[in-house]
Amino acid sequence: MKLTRSEKVFDVCNIVFMCFFLAIILFPLFNIIVLSFNDGLDAIKGGVFLWPRKFTLKNYQTILKDTTVYRAFAVTAAKTLIGIAGHLFITGIAGYAMSKPYLIGRGMFIKMGIITMYFSGGMIPTFLLIKALGLTNTFWVYIVPTLFSFYDMIILMNFFRNIPISMEESAEIDGANFFQVFLKIIFPLSMPVFATIALFHGVYQWNDFFTAKLYVTDKELFPIQYYLYQVLTSQAAASTAKAGVYVAKEFTTKSIQLATMVVTTLPIILIYPFLQKYFISGMLVGGVKE
Amino acid sequence: MIKMRFKKILKQWQLQVMIWPGILLLVVFAFIPMFGLMIAFQRYHPLDGFLGSPAVGLENFAAFLKDEDFYRVLTNTLAISLLKLAIGFPFEIFLAIMIYELKMGAFKRVVQTVSYLPHFISWVVLGGMLITWLGGDGLLNSALLWLHAIKEPVSFLGKADNYWLVAVLSEVWKDAGWGTILYLAAMSGIDPGLYEAATIDGAGRVQKIMRITLPGIAGIIALMFVLRIGGMLGANLDQVLILQNPLNMTRSEIIDSYVYHMGLSKGDFSFATAIGIFTSAVSVILLVIANFATKKINDRPIF
Numbered sequence: 001m002k003l004t005r006s007e008k009v010f011d012v013c014n015i016v017f018m019c020f021f022l023a024i025i026l027f028p029l030f031n032i033i034v035l036s037f038n039d040g041l042d043a044i045k046g047g048v049f050l051w052p053r054k055f056t057l058k059n060y061q062t063i064l065k066d067t068t069v070y071r072a073f074a075v076t077a078a079k080t081l082i083g084i085a086g087h088l089f090i091t092g093i094a095g096y097a098m099s100k101p102y103l104i105g106r107g108m109f110i111k112m113g114i115i116t117m118y119f120s121g122g123m124i125p126t127f128l129l130i131k132a133l134g135l136t137n138t139f140w141v142y143i144v145p146t147l148f149s150f151y152d153m154i155i156l157m158n159f160f161r162n163i164p165i166s167m168e169e170s171a172e173i174d175g176a177n178f179f180q181v182f183l184k185i186i187f188p189l190s191m192p193v194f195a196t197i198a199l200f201h202g203v204y205q206w207n208d209f210f211t212a213k214l215y216v217t218d219k220e221l222f223p224i225q226y227y228l229y230q231v232l233t234s235q236a237a238a239s240t241a242k243a244g245v246y247v248a249k250e251f252t253t254k255s256i257q258l259a260t261m262v263v264t265t266l267p268i269i270l271i272y273p274f275l276q277k278y279f280i281s282g283m284l285v286g287g288v289k290e
Numbered sequence: 291m292i293k294m295r296f297k298k299i300l301k302q303w304q305l306q307v308m309i310w311p312g313i314l315l316l317v318v319f320a321f322i323p324m325f326g327l328m329i330a331f332q333r334y335h336p337l338d339g340f341l342g343s344p345a346v347g348l349e350n351f352a353a354f355l356k357d358e359d360f361y362r363v364l365t366n367t368l369a370i371s372l373l374k375l376a377i378g379f380p381f382e383i384f385l386a387i388m389i390y391e392l393k394m395g396a397f398k399r400v401v402q403t404v405s406y407l408p409h410f411i412s413w414v415v416l417g418g419m420l421i422t423w424l425g426g427d428g429l430l431n432s433a434l435l436w437l438h439a440i441k442e443p444v445s446f447l448g449k450a451d452n453y454w455l456v457a458v459l460s461e462v463w464k465d466a467g468w469g470t471i472l473y474l475a476a477m478s479g480i481d482p483g484l485y486e487a488a489t490i491d492g493a494g495r496v497q498k499i500m501r502i503t504l505p506g507i508a509g510i511i512a513l514m515f516v517l518r519i520g521g522m523l524g525a526n527l528d529q530v531l532i533l534q535n536p537l538n539m540t541r542s543e544i545i546d547s548y549v550y551h552m553g554l555s556k557g558d559f560s561f562a563t564a565i566g567i568f569t570s571a572v573s574v575i576l577l578v579i580a581n582f583a584t585k586k587i588n589d590r591p592i593f
Contacts, residue, residue, distance in 0.1 A: 010495045014388055018401050021385070024463070025404055031429055032419050046427030094312030097305040104299050104306070109313060116316060118574070121323020122566035123546075124553045128336075129323050148315035178304040207412030210528060214554065229414045229532065232421065258422065261415045268410045273403050280471055 036060070036262050040255035059259035069260060072224040076206060079142040079223060083205040084198050090147040092194070095156030096182050113150035127214060136215045142205070142223075152197050159193040160186060195278045199271070206268060224264050231257060330563040343560075350564035359548070360565070366454075367544040371522045373458040379518060382466050383511060386473035387499055402474075405467025417532030420460055421447065447533060453541040457533065461526060472514070473507055480506040512584040520577035523569045545569055 030050075035043055039054035047053070063069050097103055098110075121129075135141040163186065171181050187194065212226035222230075231253075272279075299306060330350055332343040354360045385405070392398040408416070423429045424446040431443040446452050484502050493501065504511075527546040534542045543551075545565065553562025 004494075006494055010391075011393065014391055015397075017388060018392065018397070022401065022404055025408060025467075028419070028423055028429055029407075032422065035422065044427075046432070049429065049432070090311050090315070093308035097308040100302075100305060102302070103309065104295070104302065105309070109309065112313075112316060112321075116320040119324060119570065120320065121326050122563065122570065123549055124559050124563045124566060125323035125326025125329065126319070127554060128326055128329075128559070129319070133318075144315075145319050148312045148319075150316060150320075153312065178308065182308075203410055207410075207414075209412070209414050210531070213531070225412055225414045228418060232414070232418050232532065254422070257418060261418050265411055265415050269407065272406065272410050276403060276406070280475070 032258055033262055035255060036258040038255060040253070043255055059255045060263070062256050063260055063263060068219075068227065069224070071220065072222050072227040073263075075139075075221060076223040076225070079139070080202050080205040083143050083146060084202050086143055086147050087149070087152070087201045088194055088198060091149055091152045091197070092156055092187070093179075093182060094148065095153045096160055096178070096186055098153065098157045099160035113153070116150060130215055137218045137221065139221060141215045142208075142211055146201070146205070149201075152201075155197065156190070156193060159190055163189055192278045192281065195275055196281075199275045199279055203268060203272075224260075228257070228260060228264065327563060327567060329560050330567050332560055334560040334563075336559075346560075350560045351568065353561060354565050354568070359543075362540070363543050363545055363548045366541055367523055367525050370454055370457050370525045370544065371518075373454060374461060374525075375518055375522075377458055378462045378466060378469075379515070381462060382469035383473060383507075385466055386470035386477070386507075387503055389470060390474060390477045390503065391495070391499070402467075402470075405470065407467070408464045409468035411464070413526075413528035413532055416460065416464060417529070420456070420533065424456065447535065448537045450538045450541040453533075453538040457526070457529060457542070460533075461529065469514075472510055476507040476510040477503060512587075516577065516580040516584055519580035520573055522576055523573050 034050065034052055035048055036059055037055055037057070038048050038052040039056045040059065042048075042054040098106060100106075120126075130136060130141060130145065135144060167185055167189070168181050171185055176184065207225060209223065209225035209229045212221070212223055213229070216222065216226070326340070329340065329343065331345060331347060332340075333346050333349075334340075334343045338344075389398065389401055389405070392401065411419075425431070426443040426445070430446070431440070434440045435443070444452070446456050480502065484506075485498055488498050488502060523545055525544040525546065527544075527550070530542055530544055530547045531550075534547065549562045549565050549569075552558050552565070
């Protein structure tokens, strides 16, 4: 197909726009990485943009020696992995049962779920409930309230419905019960949709700091995001109070914070491009059906 | 009758076992808090509990309607949401169309992958980065100084007047790319024959966008619009908690953070819950109005 002059102009403008867009996203992020490899005291002088002026690995070495950071990473990794496993299992088996039209109570459960999509108790009643359940200052406050999601269950249910019933029947004839069918047949056949939900729930667990802010005061249970949050907000308070003495120290720790941010974000950034084709189609299943 | 039903349930006990953990969790974590809303009509004190606290009728609602802070907070919330609607919403659609128009497959994939990237960065980390970028010697001030757009560094986070813009633009930066997914999916459903026919008729690119692409995604645009109107009173709590500081407090406090501060920092549970109820009621009304309006324009309702 031959392009007309105006078509060419359009394409060139579009490519220029996209390059600009890419730069707006990537350049600031690159700047953070550069700063995290620059000496902290030197960075205060400003002017470090595209390449470290005084290269150092000290910021990263400091994190690796800090047991508080270590511990916070371990908590985050644990709540992400256990959270994903629990969420997929509880929501998955519910979705499987719901995919059977003859399930008794199915209609009632759908109605209950739809109500929760429009109304909720909100922050304060939920807070009082979690407290009354004794979940505050336990690891399980990160896991138990997120085990089940009605929305994710609907997505899974719709996916399971499209699996040919004959595959299940042949397994049932061989004497397998529903749990075995779910684990051995349904789960492997539904990898794309499970991968999507695992990614979304994993990102939520990895990035969430608000649960810790609301319910956890025990430093041993702080996830990395809440640790960072505390460092950042206490520093903002200190600098607005114009505590001149702390300025030098504060700015050296800033490059250490930036290194912590890079390490915190890296795992997700490395994983999501590989799951991209899954989550796009997964979002559609959720968005279109219902 | 009951015996027969019981027998039926017993027959599918395995399926029932699979569904009950979900039902139980939904009841505990979604329904019980709904009953907790009654503390909005009480002078709730943790020691007295739900049943022992005195009922006060609508006193808490009257209290926040007389509260000057509430109106300031409401103004901030609406201003930030409206700015997001005016800037972020059209930009997402524009970006989706431009990505769709990219012809080179590899470049298109790179643009898409990079555009999703900021969505995966947490607000805490992004907040820390913003503090760095927007600082006196940060990226933005240096760039603006270099372009001679400003004479001296601007305090973006330390000056209340600048907060709305920072909140809106940082969210657009973070989520515009992510917002294109649904639009791009809707576009992939448009019949390619329409574009071919238009080409034969001599239509240009811009004409094809206006006459084929945009009408093709009108339904999803209307849906997104309704959802955004419904979410008008819920600005971004994570964002506020990280970007807020004593200097920008007058412009950065939004309804959600006000509920958090009044309820959980100051312990006025009933007052905060009353605001929560008011907010959800208004949100449902907004949703209904927006749905009705798009129905008028589009000839079909979203819900």
